[in-house]
Amino acid sequence: MPLDPWFTMYKDKILKHLISSKNGFTSGAELARGLHITRAAVWKHIKTLEREGYAVEAAPSKGYRLLAVPDILLLDDIKQGLKTGTIGREIHLFPELVSTNALAMEMASTGAADGTVVIAETQTGGKGRLGRTWISPKGNLYISVILRPGIPPHKAPLITLMAAVALTSTIRQRLEVQAGIKWPNDILISGKKAAGLLTEMRAEPDRVKHVVLGIGINVNMDMAELPVPLRKLSTTLSAETGKKIDRTVFLQQFLVELDSWYQLFLKGGAAVIEAWEMFNITVGNRVAVSGPGETFEGMARGIDTDGRLILKLDDGTSRQVAAGDVTILKNRDMKNAE
Amino acid sequence: MPLDPWFTMYKDKILKHLISSKNGFTSGAELARGLHITRAAVWKHIKTLEREGYAVEAAPSKGYRLLAVPDILLLDDIKQGLKTGTIGREIHLFPELVSTNALAMEMASTGAADGTVVIAETQTGGKGRLGRTWISPKGNLYISVILRPGIPPHKAPLITLMAAVALTSTIRQRLEVQAGIKWPNDILISGKKAAGLLTEMRAEPDRVKHVVLGIGINVNMDMAELPVPLRKLSTTLSAETGKKIDRTVFLQQFLVELDSWYQLFLKGGAAVIEAWEMFNITVGNRVAVSGPGETFEGMARGIDTDGRLILKLDDGTSRQVAAGDVTILKNRDMKNAE
Numbered sequence: 116m117p118l119d120p121w122f123t124m125y126k127d128k129i130l131k132h133l134i135s136s137k138n139g140f141t142s143g144a145e146l147a148r149g150l151h152i153t154r155a156a157v158w159k160h161i162k163t164l165e166r167e168g169y170a171v172e173a174a175p176s177k178g179y180r181l182l183a184v185p186d187i188l189l190l191d192d193i194k195q196g197l198k199t200g201t202i203g204r205e206i207h208l209f210p211e212l213v214s215t216n217a218l219a220m221e222m223a224s225t226g227a228a229d230g231t232v233v234i235a236e237t238q239t240g241g242k243g244r245l246g247r248t249w250i251s252p253k254g255n256l257y258i259s260v261i262l263r264p265g266i267p268p269h270k271a272p273l274i275t276l277m278a279a280v281a282l283t284s285t286i287r288q289r290l291e292v293q294a295g296i297k298w299p300n301d302i303l304i305s306g307k308k309a310a311g312l313l314t315e316m317r318a319e320p321d322r323v324k325h326v327v328l329g330i331g332i333n334v335n336m337d338m339a340e341l342p343v344p345l346r347k348l349s350t351t352l353s354a355e356t357g358k359k360i361d362r363t364v365f366l367q368q369f370l371v372e373l374d375s376w377y378q379l380f381l382k383g384g385a386a387v388i389e390a391w392e393m394f395n396i397t398v399g400n401r402v403a404v405s406g407p408g409e410t411f412e413g414m415a416r417g418i419d420t421d422g423r424l425i426l427k428l429d430d431g432t433s434r435q436v437a438a439g440d441v442t443i444l445k446n447r448d449m450k451n452a453e
Numbered sequence: 454m455p456l457d458p459w460f461t462m463y464k465d466k467i468l469k470h471l472i473s474s475k476n477g478f479t480s481g482a483e484l485a486r487g488l489h490i491t492r493a494a495v496w497k498h499i500k501t502l503e504r505e506g507y508a509v510e511a512a513p514s515k516g517y518r519l520l521a522v523p524d525i526l527l528l529d530d531i532k533q534g535l536k537t538g539t540i541g542r543e544i545h546l547f548p549e550l551v552s553t554n555a556l557a558m559e560m561a562s563t564g565a566a567d568g569t570v571v572i573a574e575t576q577t578g579g580k581g582r583l584g585r586t587w588i589s590p591k592g593n594l595y596i597s598v599i600l601r602p603g604i605p606p607h608k609a610p611l612i613t614l615m616a617a618v619a620l621t622s623t624i625r626q627r628l629e630v631q632a633g634i635k636w637p638n639d640i641l642i643s644g645k646k647a648a649g650l651l652t653e654m655r656a657e658p659d660r661v662k663h664v665v666l667g668i669g670i671n672v673n674m675d676m677a678e679l680p681v682p683l684r685k686l687s688t689t690l691s692a693e694t695g696k697k698i699d700r701t702v703f704l705q706q707f708l709v710e711l712d713s714w715y716q717l718f719l720k721g722g723a724a725v726i727e728a729w730e731m732f733n734i735t736v737g738n739r740v741a742v743s744g745p746g747e748t749f750e751g752m753a754r755g756i757d758t759d760g761r762l763i764l765k766l767d768d769g770t771s772r773q774v775a776a777g778d779v780t781i782l783k784n785r786d787m788k789n790a791e
Contacts, residue, residue, distance in 0.1 A: 244659075269607040271656075315657055316606075316657075318609075318655075320606075321775050437607070437659050438660060
């Protein structure tokens with residue numbers, strides 16, 4: 116339903132009144148007088164707010180009182196006090212997108228600035244790595260960041276690593292939850308997926324024109340929104356902390372962290388790789404890699420300066436892995452050790 | 454001027470008549486009768502053909518005779534008898550584009566098939582490597598090919614090498630001109646630029662989604678169309694052979710050659726690298742490389758399996774170069790040898 120802008124304006128003004136009077140009541144007569152509308156019109160706007168998820172108590176003779184606000188992101192709130200250098204100088208927020216990455220890639224091609232951020236409340240065609248679907252219900256964070264780092268394409272995996280470090284650091288410091296990075300692009304908590312990264316780029320063979328860094332974070336979603344097979348493999352920040360997360364605050368904290376790590380990355384990848392090794396849960400484990408057309412196992416030894424996983428194979432040789440799905444063979448290792 | 458389709462149809466029918474009667478005359482009365490139009494209308498269509506570049510002799514009592522056809526590409530001619538597997542299964546031809554690569558990148562993003570070819574007679578915003586301008590007057594070939602090779606991004610330089618091999622091979626075999634490849638993306642004849650390549654891709658860090666291979670070939674252009682400083686650095690196939698090149702035939706020959714080399718590339722890069730080393734004029738020479746933020750010299754020793762140039766520096770160490778502009782220091786070498 117397209118909203119009459121005047122209607123929206125009145126509704127927003129009523130909302131501001133209710134918010135500013137905190138837990139107190141505001142009378143319908145007062146609201147009507149202040150806005151020069153009828154009391155019936157005030158009532159109509161209150162009903163609209165309720166449909167949008169606001170809980171409003173209406174008490175005869177007392178008036179209206181705000182009980183709860185819906186969990187929606189507001190651009191002003193996100194920008195409010197956001198202290199970043201590059202990331203988020205421009206932010207675009209949408210209730211729904213096919214895919215934040217797809218829009219960001221388009222915006223990047225037509226000149227959007229370094230650090231531009233695209234956020235959606237839900238995605239109807241969210242994508243994971245290798246063209247897989249990223250189920251995107253409400254209550255989470257779906258973020259894409261346009262970056263113009265001036266690197267050759269073979270350095271692009273470091274962008275994924277850098278973002279993984281920033282996100283893991285935010286989760287550990289702000290929520291005090293022991294998140295870890297599974298190479299190349301998953302953030303796990305207690306062995307379950309809490310977030311995923313999808314880096315895409317447009318490049319010439321020797322030069323990246325732009326990168327879009329996509330980040331999907333399971334924050335407050337209802338796990339019932341996921342298909343059954345995914346539920347036991349996934350978790351949310353809310354489930355891990357036992358409380359509802361303020362997405363706006365967490366988003367701001369993450370953007371600030373990402374901004375610092377991006378600056379560090381631009382000065383050279385060493386700090387990123389060092390932090391990554393600290394936060395990662397892949398290195399030191401026996402892993403199975405299923406890559407394009409083959410599957411093999413080995414001990415994960417570290418990552419190289421291009422962000423490739425270094426495996427020691429059973430025949431003693433080393434192998435650098437640029438692509439593939441990694442399974443950490445912890446149980447198998449324990450079995451071997453028995 | 455938007456053309457009336459009926460008008461175009463009559464004009465094309467008259468053209469077919471003139472072409473089919475080879476060097477003979479066709480009377481205006483006969484053309485008028487055949488098309489059920491007036492002789493004045495026939496005359497009007499003949500004038501239009503002349504404006505398009507056809508030379509038509511009009512002799513009283515004899516009629517009309519075709520003396521010369523303009524040098525324009527026609528889609529039917531290009532497709533006629535084109536025997537390729539993947540490349541050119543779909544061909545899009547335009548009198549003018551901003552950039553064949555830009556359109557092809559867009560088409561690739563929206564699902565265009567592997568091997569789709571985009572051709573323009575001229576480009577108003579043609580691009581070379583690193584965002585440079587590629588001056589694109591009429592008479593040449595401006596081709597972009599959409600490829601979906603399923604390779605990791607660090608293998609993308611091999612696509613440029615593969616195309617350089619295909620084009621050099623076509624020039625050498627079909628025109629008997631000694632073209633050579635200057636790493637990474639130029640085709641030179643007698644030390645002057647005859648063609649350039651621009652590979653662009655959309656990729657995830659471990660997987661290329663699509664590549665657009667752009668090829669600009671100086672075929673028949675008037676050198677006066679180039680800015681003065683470029684004239685002494687450039688040449689055309691026509692200037693090197695001393696005759697006007699049939700662009701349609703050459704284009705077909707190149708697409709066939711590209712198709713075979715692409716199949717070879719998909720089976721593994723070894724054959725491409727071997728052929729590249731045979732056709733290249735960089736390896737074995739002392740070169741100066743000006744890369745991002747630095748310039749250095751060394752002996753070009755070969756290319757590695759990712760298509761990077763291997764340099765032996767003066768301190769005896771080796772260096773693999775992924776990006777940069779290469780100047781071949783032949784004269785300097787000769788001076789050194791004196």
